[in-house]
Amino acid sequence: MTKRITLFGLLAMVAVSAIPMERASAQIVWRVSVKFILNNSGNRPASGGCNTDAEVQAQIDTANAILDAHMRGYRLQLTEIVDVEGISSWFFSDINSGNKSALEFAAELAPDVYEWRTNAINVYINGDGGSAICSFPPGEEIIFVGQGLRTTTFLHEIGHFMDLCHTQGCPCGSCDNDETGTCHTTPGDDEIAETIPDLQCWSRNQIAQWTYGVNYSALPASLQDKVDEVFNNMMSYHGTRFRFSPDQMDRMTCASNGVRDHVSNGETWIVGTQPGDEECLNGVFLQPAFANAIALASGNDIVLFRGDEYPFIGTVDKPMMLRTSRGSSLIGTTAAKLAATEGEEVIIPPAPKAPRPVDPPGAVSETIK
Numbered sequence: 001m002t003k004r005i006t007l008f009g010l011l012a013m014v015a016v017s018a019i020p021m022e023r024a025s026a027q028i029v030w031r032v033s034v035k036f037i038l039n040n041s042g043n044r045p046a047s048g049g050c051n052t053d054a055e056v057q058a059q060i061d062t063a064n065a066i067l068d069a070h071m072r073g074y075r076l077q078l079t080e081i082v083d084v085e086g087i088s089s090w091f092f093s094d095i096n097s098g099n100k101s102a103l104e105f106a107a108e109l110a111p112d113v114y115e116w117r118t119n120a121i122n123v124y125i126n127g128d129g130g131s132a133i134c135s136f137p138p139g140e141e142i143i144f145v146g147q148g149l150r151t152t153t154f155l156h157e158i159g160h161f162m163d164l165c166h167t168q169g170c171p172c173g174s175c176d177n178d179e180t181g182t183c184h185t186t187p188g189d190d191e192i193a194e195t196i197p198d199l200q201c202w203s204r205n206q207i208a209q210w211t212y213g214v215n216y217s218a219l220p221a222s223l224q225d226k227v228d229e230v231f232n233n234m235m236s237y238h239g240t241r242f243r244f245s246p247d248q249m250d251r252m253t254c255a256s257n258g259v260r261d262h263v264s265n266g267e268t269w270i271v272g273t274q275p276g277d278e279e280c281l282n283g284v285f286l287q288p289a290f291a292n293a294i295a296l297a298s299g300n301d302i303v304l305f306r307g308d309e310y311p312f313i314g315t316v317d318k319p320m321m322l323r324t325s326r327g328s329s330l331i332g333t334t335a336a337k338l339a340a341t342e343g344e345e346v347i348i349p350p351a352p353k354a355p356r357p358v359d360p361p362g363a364v365s366e367t368i369k
């Protein structure tokens with residue numbers, strides 16, 4: 001859900017007028033390093049779904065459009081596309097879990113040969129006809145991609161990299177018509193409480209029937225949206241994928257702040273509580289009040305509110321980005337306040353003039369009374 005930002009109060013209006021364009025697009029990036037495994041003739045795959053720079057860029061662009069729509073401030077940053085010679089034994093390797101693990105092991109043993117990066121998501125592309133397979137935290141890092149991928153595969157795999165399971169359940173892939181039970185006729189658990197049960201082979205009506213006992217068309221719009229949330233989910237196997245639920249976004253935030261911190265350039269500080277299955281692995285990023293988050297956040301960071309009122313009297317003395325999920329948030333008091341509508345960004349900008357000497361370069365003080 002996306003809406004326009006609303007700001008109230010004279011101080012807030014001053015802040016908006018001072019936003020330089022480059023700050024208005026500030027983001028937390030997840031760095032992505034893409035490697036083409038060349039064959040023994042030194043060539044990329046001659047054909048397939050991802051054998052050109054343009055096809056890599058299209059995956060990144062699609063992912064960023066989807067991430068932008070969620071308005072949490074995350075973007076992919078394609079740091080490089082590298083043609084890697086000398087590792088052609090992987091060129092026709094099946095895209096499967098065993099080969100993925102073996103490729104990662106080899107790459108980490110010889111990082112120069114494999115162009116392995118310790119500060120980016122390492123994506124290796126070969127000539128196999130398979131789709132892709134990813135790694136879950138902690139301990140696994142690599143994404144292994146073949147030529148049978150979908151237009152949304154990069155972001156789907158990066159969802160796994162950021163600790164998200166399939167909506168049909170963590171252990172589940174496609175349904176097998178010859179099987180019954182979990183993953184085939186019974187949904188598995190995706191460890192996200194707010195996403196309703198799903199199976200790869202289910203229609204919207206089957207999803208609706210399982211949870212609500214009626215077909216999709218009989219549901220009110222709010223519950224149709226719950227069905228759509230999984231039927232169009234990035235972490236599903238359904239045909240059209242473009243959604244993450246708020247709790248899925250939070251779970252990726254937890255990973256990005258914590259176990260995947262090495263691929264990002266900033267943190268998201270959540271103000272308030274975060275109960276439920278998506279609870280952060282590292283509780284330091286859950287702060288009880290805005291003042292705590294201000295004290296801890298630094299330059300590239302985001303402060304995320306959770307659709308509530310946040311009393312605050314004080315000074316924001318550094319550039320930061322404020323965002324809210326789960327509805328509007330009110331920050332400050334009724335006398336002068338910042339109000340952020342769900343999915344929106346409020347940017348505390350750097351000063352238009354020289355900062356005070358005690359502030360870090362580019363900082364500005366905003367007093368909310």
Ligand SMILES: [Zn+2]
Nearest residue numbers: 156157160166
């Ligand atoms: Zn997957």
